Amino acid sequence: MKDFTINKPQFLDFLNRLKDSFDIYGPSKTQKGFYDWTPIEQIDEFKIGDGIPKSSIKTFLFPQPETLFEFSTNSKDPAAYRLKEPDVKGKKTILFGVRPCDARSIVLNSMPYVEDVYFQKRLEQIFVFGLLCKEGCSTCFCNWVGGSPVGTDGMDVAAIDLENVYVLRAVSQKGEELLENAGLSEAKKEEKEAFNELVEKSSRQTQKDTSNILKSKDLFDLYNAPFWQELSDACINCGTCTFLCPTCYCFDIQDEVLKGKGRRIRYWDSCMFPLFTLHASGHNPRGDKLKRVRNRFMHKLKYFPDRFGPISCVGCGRCIKECPVSIDIRQVLRQMLEI
Amino acid sequence: MSTINQRIEQELIGVAKELLASKKVEALIGYKRGTMPMTMTPFVARSSEEAEKLCWNSFCVLNLANYLPQVLRSFEPPRRPNDPPPKGPLPKVGIVVTGCWSRNIVVQIQENQVERDRIVIIGISSRGMIDKKKVHERVGGKEVTNVEEEDNRLIVKGPGFSKEINRWDVIRDNCKSCIHPDPSIYDILIGDLKGDRQISNRFSQVEEIESKDIDERWQWFMDEISSCIRCYACRNACPLCYCPTCFVDDSRPQWVGKSKEQVDTALFHILRAYHCAGRCTDCGSCESACPMGIKMRILTKKLQKDVFELYGFEPGLNLDEPLPLSTYRLEDPQDFILTDIKMGDKK
Numbered sequence: 115m116k117d118f119t120i121n122k123p124q125f126l127d128f129l130n131r132l133k134d135s136f137d138i139y140g141p142s143k144t145q146k147g148f149y150d151w152t153p154i155e156q157i158d159e160f161k162i163g164d165g166i167p168k169s170s171i172k173t174f175l176f177p178q179p180e181t182l183f184e185f186s187t188n189s190k191d192p193a194a195y196r197l198k199e200p201d202v203k204g205k206k207t208i209l210f211g212v213r214p215c216d217a218r219s220i221v222l223n224s225m226p227y228v229e230d231v232y233f234q235k236r237l238e239q240i241f242v243f244g245l246l247c248k249e250g251c252s253t254c255f256c257n258w259v260g261g262s263p264v265g266t267d268g269m270d271v272a273a274i275d276l277e278n279v280y281v282l283r284a285v286s287q288k289g290e291e292l293l294e295n296a297g298l299s300e301a302k303k304e305e306k307e308a309f310n311e312l313v314e315k316s317s318r319q320t321q322k323d324t325s326n327i328l329k330s331k332d333l334f335d336l337y338n339a340p341f342w343q344e345l346s347d348a349c350i351n352c353g354t355c356t357f358l359c360p361t362c363y364c365f366d367i368q369d370e371v372l373k374g375k376g377r378r379i380r381y382w383d384s385c386m387f388p389l390f391t392l393h394a395s396g397h398n399p400r401g402d403k404l405k406r407v408r409n410r411f412m413h414k415l416k417y418f419p420d421r422f423g424p425i426s427c428v429g430c431g432r433c434i435k436e437c438p439v440s441i442d443i444r445q446v447l448r449q450m451l452e453i
Numbered sequence: 454m455s456t457i458n459q460r461i462e463q464e465l466i467g468v469a470k471e472l473l474a475s476k477k478v479e480a481l482i483g484y485k486r487g488t489m490p491m492t493m494t495p496f497v498a499r500s501s502e503e504a505e506k507l508c509w510n511s512f513c514v515l516n517l518a519n520y521l522p523q524v525l526r527s528f529e530p531p532r533r534p535n536d537p538p539p540k541g542p543l544p545k546v547g548i549v550v551t552g553c554w555s556r557n558i559v560v561q562i563q564e565n566q567v568e569r570d571r572i573v574i575i576g577i578s579s580r581g582m583i584d585k586k587k588v589h590e591r592v593g594g595k596e597v598t599n600v601e602e603e604d605n606r607l608i609v610k611g612p613g614f615s616k617e618i619n620r621w622d623v624i625r626d627n628c629k630s631c632i633h634p635d636p637s638i639y640d641i642l643i644g645d646l647k648g649d650r651q652i653s654n655r656f657s658q659v660e661e662i663e664s665k666d667i668d669e670r671w672q673w674f675m676d677e678i679s680s681c682i683r684c685y686a687c688r689n690a691c692p693l694c695y696c697p698t699c700f701v702d703d704s705r706p707q708w709v710g711k712s713k714e715q716v717d718t719a720l721f722h723i724l725r726a727y728h729c730a731g732r733c734t735d736c737g738s739c740e741s742a743c744p745m746g747i748k749m750r751i752l753t754k755k756l757q758k759d760v761f762e763l764y765g766f767e768p769g770l771n772l773d774e775p776l777p778l779s780t781y782r783l784e785d786p787q788d789f790i791l792t793d794i795k796m797g798d799k800k
Binding site: 148150165168169178179344347348352354356357358366379381387388434435438442445 | 496682
C-alpha cells in the first residue's frame with residue numbers, strides 16, 4: 115500500500131489545484147460560530163475543528179430537495195406533460211475532513227438505497243477524504259454501533275493528522291487513482307508506521323457492537339417496553355435529531371408547479387412529524403407522540419438491523435448534542451439492551 | 454452548587470410529592486437532569502416517588518407551558534376532534550412556572566386551551582436562564598464536559614481546561630430584557646417574589662435592527678435564517694403553536710414549500726412570528742431550541758414591541774384583559790392599516 119504525505123500549510127493549495135475538476139467542501143467555521151460544510155472558495159484557513167461539523171454529509175447524497183423530474187403544464191409547449199430527467203450527475207465532488215462516523219453512514223444508507231438511481235449516481239461522483247479520529251468527544255459512541263474511530267468504511271482516502279503533516283492512504287480504487295495522479299510525495303517510513311500504530315491502538319480498544327444483541331431481542335418486548343412513555347413525555351417532536359442524523363433517510367414527495375413549469379421533488383421527512391404516516395383516509399397509525407418517538411429508535415436499533423444487519427446509527431452524537439430536551443440515544447440503546 | 458437553586462429544588466420536590474401523594478394532581482410537569490451538561494429534560498412526574506427526580510437550575514430553558522395541554526388531554530377520555538369536551542371534574546395537573554411560562558398559561562386559558570381549575574401552578578420567580586451557546590462561545594467552542602452552577606458564577610470544565618464565568622454574562626438575551634420575572638398567576642409560590650425589574654431599554658435588540666435601512670434589514674433577516682434546516686424546533690418548543698395542523702404542514706392548499714429553498718424558509722419564519730403577535734411572552738424557547746443558532750426571537754420581540762406601542766398591552770399579565778388581536782374596540786389604533794387613501798398617497 116502506498117501512502118502519501120503532505121505538509122499542512124500546503125493542503126489547502128493541494129485542494130485548490132483540484133478545484134477545476136471538482137467541487138470541494140470541507141468543515142469550516144461559519145458566521146454563526148460553528149463548524150459546517152463549506153465550499154472551498156470560502157475557506158481561507160485550513161483548520162479542521164474538534165469533533166464533527168454541525169450537519170452530516172447526507173446533504174451531498176440526499177439533497178434537500180432532490181428534483182426527481184421536471185415537466186411543463188403549458189399545453190402550447192411541445193414537450194407539455196412529458197417528464198424531463200434532471201441533471202443529477204453534475205460535477206465530481208470532494209468532501210474532505212470526513213470523520214469515520216459520517217463516512218460509514220454512506221455504507222449504511224446505501225443498503226436501503228441500493229436501487230435508488232439518484233443516490234447511486236451522486237455516490238459515483240463523490241470522493242470522500244476521511245480523517246481518522248485520534249480521540250473522541252464525550253458524545254461519540256461509534257464503537258457501540260459497529261463503527262470505529264479509525265474505520266475507513268465509505269472513504270476513498272483516509273488521512274491521519276500528524277503534527278505538521280497529513281498522511282494520506284487510499285482505501286478505494288477511486289481514491290488510489292486520485293492520489294497516484296495528484297503529484298504528492300510518498301510518505302516516509304515513520305509516517306507510515308504512525309498511521310499503522312494509530313489504527314492498531316484504536317482497534318485494540320473494546321468494540322462492543324450491539325447489533326447482534328438487539329437482533330436477538332423479541333420485537334414486541336421492545337415495542338411494548340415501559341420506558342417509551344417517559345422518553346416521549348419530554349420530546350417536542352421537532353426534526354432536529356432526524357435532520358442532523360447522517361443515517362435518517364426518510365423522504366416525502368411533492369409536485370411544485372408555478373406558471374406552467376413544474377418539478378417533482380423529494381425532501382427530507384421526519385418520523386417525528388405528525389404528517390409522516392398520515393394516510394389519505396385521515397387515519398394515522400402513528401397518531402401520537404409516543405408512537406413516533408418509538409419509531410425513530412425502533413427503526414434505527416431494531417427494524418434496520420433485523421433487515422440489513424448493522425444498526426442504522428453511526429454514533430456521531432449529533433442528536434445528543436443538539437436535542438433541545440436532551441434525549442440521549444445512548445440511554446435508549448442501554449434501555450433496549452436491558453429488556 | 455447554587456444555594457438558591459438547591460433551596461428551590463428541595464422545596465419543589467416536597468411540594469410535588471405532597472400534591473402527587475394526596476392525589477391533588479395526577480401528574481406534575483417539571484424538569485429532570487439531562488445527560489449533557491447545561492441541558493435539562495422536561496419531565497412529567499406521575500407519582501410521589503418520581504417527584505424525587507425533579508430538579509431546578511438555570512438551564513431550564515424550554516417553556517413547560519408547551520407541555521400542559523397535551524398532558525391535560527392525556528387524562529381525558531378519548532374523543533374525536535369534533536366531539537364536545539368531557540363533562541364532570543377531570544384530573545388535575547401540576548406545573549412548575551417562572552414569569553414568562555405563567556404568562557403563557559394565562560394566554561392558554563384565554564384561548565381556551567387550558568382550564569384554570571384543572572391546573573395547580575407552582576410559581577418560581579426567575580433569576581434568568583443561561584444560554585449555553587454563550588457559554589460555548591466563552592470557552593472558544595471547546596468541548597464542555599461539566600458545568601457547576603453557583604449562585605453567581607459558573608465553573609465550566611472540559612478536556613484540559615476549567616473556566617470561571619460570571620453567571621449574568623451568559624444569561625439569555627430574552628431574560629436580560631425581561632421586566633416580569635415573577636409568575637403572574639400561581640397557586641403555590643416557592644421562594645420570594647422579586648417584583649418588576651428596571652431595565653433602561655428592553656427593546657434595544659429590536660431597535661438595533663430597526664435602525665438599519667430596508668435592504669440591510671432584509672439582508673440581516675436572510676443571513677440569520679440561512680442556516681435553517683426546517684426542523685421546526687422553534688415552532689414545537691413554543692406554547693403558542695398548538696394548531697392541529699400547522700400552515701407549513703397543510704398540503705391542500707399548500708401555503709409554503711417544504712424544502713430548504715430560501716423563499717420558503719423566509720415565509721415560514723415570517724408567518725410563524727406573525728402568528729405570535731400579541732401572544733408571545735418572549736420566553737425564548739424558540740431560540741434555545743434552535744440547533745442552528747438562529748435568532749428568530751428578535752422577530753417576535755419586534756411584534757411584542759409593536760403591540761405594546763399600539764395597544765399598551767403585554768400578554769399574560771392579567772386573565773381579565775382580553776388579547777388585543779382577538780378583540781375589537783372602537784378606539785383601537787388604525788394608522789398602521791394601509792387604506793386606499795394611504796396607498797394612493799404613495800403612488
